[in-house]
Amino acid sequence: MRVDRCLCEDKPFAMLLAVARREGLDLGGLAEREGCGTHCGWCVAYLRRGLRTGESSFGELLPKESLDGA
Ligand code: FES
Incomplete structure (x- = not known):
């Protein structure tokens, strides 16, 4: 199973990362928009990882993080 989207919003990471790149948004700005x-x-x-690396599909489970980085 690959992780490739925000399930709650049903929005693919590829689309979200494109919005962030186009509008110069960080994670907080992307979450707000x-x-x-x-x-x-x-x-x-x-x-957070996708914004750093450009990845939009993940084959591993990452530990849960909060928006403020905690
Ligand atoms: S998957 Fe629940 S907030 Fe993105």
């Missing part, structure tokens, strides 16, 4: 990470928070670690 698209809602990703603001519900269960499961996707936060994936989005």
